[in-house]
Amino acid sequence: MHFSTSGLESARRHVGDEVRVLIEADSDIVLAREHGRLIGKKIGFSATDLTIIATAISEVARNILVFAKSGEIVIREVSEHGRSGIQITARDNGPGIPDISLAMQEGYSTGKGLGMGLPGSRRLMDEFQVISSAGNGTIVEMKKWVNQNG
């Protein structure tokens, strides 16, 4: 399901559901960030963590726009071993990443960026996985757990 700018409220009603944001313009990045904040807040993340989550969403969504032109971000609540968290999946059918370990290095960019988006997001989140190969699109899946110590 693609939520347009009017979709924030419907996302709020679909508690526990996943939210899927089609990424094909700058405004979609903003929308994906907002959904991340809304869902994250509902899960119980701190204000600082909500900013961290929004930042990580921005980076993977920006990569979709720049390198694949279009794709989607799926955001959902997850729970495991009694802890709650948020899962962000960025998916596209773009050119793919031929060498993932190279792409994960700080300062490596095939574009005009600083090459900080992927390594930065990995640092910000608790779990981070890239599935990609040349010609097969890219999936970035990341999770963050609510810090139970506050």
Ligand SMILES: Nc1ncnc2c1ncn2[C@@H]1O[C@H](COP(=O)(O)OP(=O)(O)OP(=O)(O)O)[C@@H](O)[C@H]1O
């Ligand atoms: N969705 C994607 N599809 C294809 N290649 C990608 C994708 N995301 C990242 N990459 C590749 O991985 C490299 C590193 O990504 P990263 O986000 O770390 O840096 P960047 O986007 O080049 O610069 P920055 O994010 O700092 O502006 C990119 O330069 C690009 O080659």
Ligand SMILES: [Mg+2]
């Ligand atoms: Mg980037």
